[in-house]
Each structure stands twice: as C-alpha cells, then as structure tokens.
Amino acid sequence: MKKLINDPADVVSESLRGIAAAHPELRVDHRHKIVVRGDAPVEGKVGLVSGGGSxxxxxxxGFVGLGMLDAACAGEVFTSPVPEQISAATTAVDGGAGVLHIVKNYTGDVMNFEMAAEFAAAETGSEIVSVVTNDDVAVQDSTYTxxxxxVGVTVLLEKIAGxxxxxxxxxxxxxxxARRVNAxxxxxxxxxxxxxxxAVGRPTFALxxxxxxxxxxxxxxxxxxxxxxxSAREIAHLLVDPILADLDFxxxxxxxxxxxxxxxxxLLELYLMYNEVVTILDDAGVRVARSLVGPYITSLDMAGCSVTLLALDDDLLGLWDAPVRTPALRWGI
Known part of the structure; x- marks a missing residue:
C-alpha cells in the first residue's frame, strides 16, 4: 500500500487539520470532527447538516459554505459519524429556523442521524427534519442498506437544498x-x-x-x-440504460x-465518458440543461465512475444556478 499518510489511525483527524489550514473561512471542531460554516449559525436560516464516513x-x-451545507460530520473511513458528532453539528448551525439532516441511505448513517436528531431536539427544542437519499438503481438492497x-444525487441535493x-x-x-430532488x-x-x-492496507476486493x-x-x-x-461507449450504456429504464427523463x-x-x-477519462453519456441521452430524447463532471463523491483511490441524472423543473434549475461558495463547488460569486 502506497499512501500519503502518517499513522493510518490518524488519517481523518490530520486531514481535518489540513482543511482548517487551507480554508480559514470554515471552522473545524477537532473534538467532534465536524466542519462548520464560518458564520454559522445564521439567524433565521434553516441549517443544513450532512455527513458520513470519510x-x-x-x-x-468540501461542500460546507454559502449556498450549500452549514456543517458536515466526518466519520472514520467508510464508517458513519456517531450521534454525538451529528448532535454537535446540529447545535452549531441552529439559527432558530430548524435544521435539515441530509442522510445517505446506509443503515449506520440513518440510525445515527435519527438518534442525534432525537437528542438535539430534546436538548434544544429545535425542529429537525431528515431527508434520506436513495438514488442508486444498481441494487434494491445491499451490504449496508x-x-x-x-450516492450521486446527494451532491446535487446538498447544492439545491442549500x-x-x-x-x-x-x-x-x-x-x-430536498425530497423532490431525491425523487x-x-x-x-x-x-x-x-x-x-x-487501516486495512489491502484492496477491498479483487478485480x-x-x-x-x-x-x-x-x-x-x-x-x-x-x-x-x-470500451467507454459500452460502459456508458451499462450505466445510463438502467437509469433511463427506471425513470422518465x-x-x-x-x-x-x-x-x-x-x-x-x-478528468481526461471522465470527460470522455461524459461525451458518451450525452450522446446516449441525445439519442433517447433527453435534453441536458446543466452538467457536472469531476470527482465529487469518491471512494478513496478507486478507479471508475458513476452517472447521475436529475430531472429538472424551473425551481430546481434556478436553485442549481444560485451562487455557491464552498471549497469544492463555487460559482456565481
């Protein structure tokens, strides 16, 4: 295993120290391992909290900032954040208008966010609502769900709900x-x-x-x-065809x-794949109004890609185009 690390046990905490150093506009609570928008809580604004395994x-x-998340909780690698982290993040961003939890549909994430919401609501009296993303057409049930x-819709949902x-x-x-985006x-x-x-030091599976x-x-x-x-063209069909079969776009x-x-x-290969994807969509009568290409929801060093389609309406398009300023997504400002 070749990694740019010191001790495998310290990867998450040391990475958060790097985020704090690189982005002083954010606050990093190193005890709870949460990243918080620098001006949070914003009075009268709904707070958005998400998180998951590192x-x-x-x-x-990377999506904490104006126009997106107010806080993110960093669990250990591929491990859900614990309720104490999520509760601390919720309290940190509560500006009096309630808090939305954005939760990927993995059993640990769902359970821990539910527990944290109950705890935070009991402690502060705040209203907390959770929306769960479940956009992966590959399987109905899986190892963790x-x-x-x-998966990919989570990124789009955080931007649009933000x-x-x-x-x-x-x-x-x-x-x-948020629910409309997920649907x-x-x-x-x-x-x-x-x-x-x-921490394991060997590939998760063999290919x-x-x-x-x-x-x-x-x-x-x-x-x-x-x-x-x-080929890339064949792979694009293997990814896009099941998506188009699942929902009318x-x-x-x-x-x-x-x-x-x-x-x-x-990115060379991702743009090549994007070209194959839009060719398939054009042939299927699907109009591409906006695009996003790049490594935004990764799996450490895995080689591969995913395709996400989101059917727009006027409201969702306007929210997507609205200004955003985060470490990983930024436009309109």
Missing amino acids: GHEPLHG AGRRG AAAEQGRNLAEVAEV RGRSMGMALTSCTVP SDTEMEIGIGIHGEPGRRRLPLA TGRDGVIAFVNGMGGTP
Missing part, C-alpha cells in the same frame, strides 16, 4: 425541495479497480486487469455483476447530467 471527499466537508443506496435555505425558505419548504434523481456506478482502506464491476457502491460494495472490461425542462469520478480516474 474517504468520499470532497463529500461532505435496506433499500437503495444514497440554495433554498439561503433564499430564506422555511424548514418545510427546504425539506420539500427525480437516479444514479449508477462502476469500478475498474478496488479501493484500499488505509483482474481484464474485469470490471458494474453497479458498485461507494464503499466498494459489490454491484450487479462482474463483466469483462469493455424526457421532460421539457431537461436534466443535470453528472459524471462523477470515484477517486482514481483522471
């Missing part, structure tokens, strides 16, 4: 926007290689040089099937097309 950077800490996994909160919408309205988005991923968890895994999860969970390595308002890198795939 190893998916820039998700979630009951139901579909929450913009709604920034506009001053109330908690019920922001939660409705209108679908994702599918694949891997060319496994990832290597620093030969002539194999690929279709439908993987962001923790290296197995997917739909293992197949012989194919041919509406007049178009879609956000998001091609995400899993951590070990260069």
Whole structure:
C-alpha cells in the first residue's frame, strides 16, 4: 500500500487539520470532527447538516459554505459519524429556523442521524427534519442498506437544498425541495479497480486487469455483476440504460447530467465518458440543461465512475444556478 499518510489511525483527524489550514473561512471542531460554516449559525436560516464516513471527499466537508451545507460530520473511513458528532453539528448551525439532516441511505448513517436528531431536539427544542437519499438503481438492497443506496444525487441535493435555505425558505419548504430532488434523481456506478482502506492496507476486493464491476457502491460494495472490461461507449450504456429504464427523463425542462469520478480516474477519462453519456441521452430524447463532471463523491483511490441524472423543473434549475461558495463547488460569486 502506497499512501500519503502518517499513522493510518490518524488519517481523518490530520486531514481535518489540513482543511482548517487551507480554508480559514470554515471552522473545524477537532473534538467532534465536524466542519462548520464560518458564520454559522445564521439567524433565521434553516441549517443544513450532512455527513458520513470519510474517504468520499470532497463529500461532505468540501461542500460546507454559502449556498450549500452549514456543517458536515466526518466519520472514520467508510464508517458513519456517531450521534454525538451529528448532535454537535446540529447545535452549531441552529439559527432558530430548524435544521435539515441530509442522510445517505446506509443503515449506520440513518440510525445515527435519527438518534442525534432525537437528542438535539430534546436538548434544544429545535425542529429537525431528515431527508434520506436513495438514488442508486444498481441494487434494491445491499451490504449496508435496506433499500437503495444514497450516492450521486446527494451532491446535487446538498447544492439545491442549500440554495433554498439561503433564499430564506422555511424548514418545510427546504425539506420539500430536498425530497423532490431525491425523487427525480437516479444514479449508477462502476469500478475498474478496488479501493484500499488505509487501516486495512489491502484492496477491498479483487478485480483482474481484464474485469470490471458494474453497479458498485461507494464503499466498494459489490454491484450487479462482474463483466469483462469493455470500451467507454459500452460502459456508458451499462450505466445510463438502467437509469433511463427506471425513470422518465424526457421532460421539457431537461436534466443535470453528472459524471462523477470515484477517486482514481483522471478528468481526461471522465470527460470522455461524459461525451458518451450525452450522446446516449441525445439519442433517447433527453435534453441536458446543466452538467457536472469531476470527482465529487469518491471512494478513496478507486478507479471508475458513476452517472447521475436529475430531472429538472424551473425551481430546481434556478436553485442549481444560485451562487455557491464552498471549497469544492463555487460559482456565481
């Protein structure tokens, strides 16, 4: 294993120290391992909290800032944050208008966010609402979930719900926007290689040089099937066709097309894949209104990609275009 680390046990805490040094506009609570927007809590604004296991950077800490998240909780690598972390983050961003928890559908995440919400509400009397993302069409149930996994739509939801909160919408309205995004988005991923968890020191699963895994999860969970390595064009069909079969994306308002890198795939290849994806969408009568290409929800050093489509309406498009200023996503400012 070749990694830019010191002690594997200190990877998350030392990475958070790097975030604090690189982004002084943010606050990092090193005791609870949470990243908080520098001006939080913002009085009268709904606070947005998300989080999950580390190893998916820039998700979630890289999306803290104006127009997106107010706080992110960093669990250990591929391990849910604990209720104490989530509760501390919730309290830190509560500006009196309630707090929205954005939770990926993994059993540990769902359970710990539920416990934290109960604890924080009892302590502060704040209203807390949770929205769970479950956009992965690859499997119905998987190693860590009951139901579909929450993957690429999480990034789009954090941006769009964050913009709604920034506009001053109330908690019920922001939660409705978040649920609408989740309902209108679908994702599918694949891997060319496994990832290597620093504390383990070896690949999570074995793939030969002539194999690929279709439908993987962001923790290296197995997917739909293992197949012989194919061309980018064939892989694009394997990812996009199941998404189009699951939901009608041919509406007049178009879609956000998001091609995400899993951590070990260069942008050269991701843009090549994006070209294949939009060709398929054009042939299927799906209009691309906005795009996002890059490593935004990763799996450590895994080579591979995922595709996410989000069916837009006028409101969601306006919220997507609204200003955002975070370490990993920034425009309009």
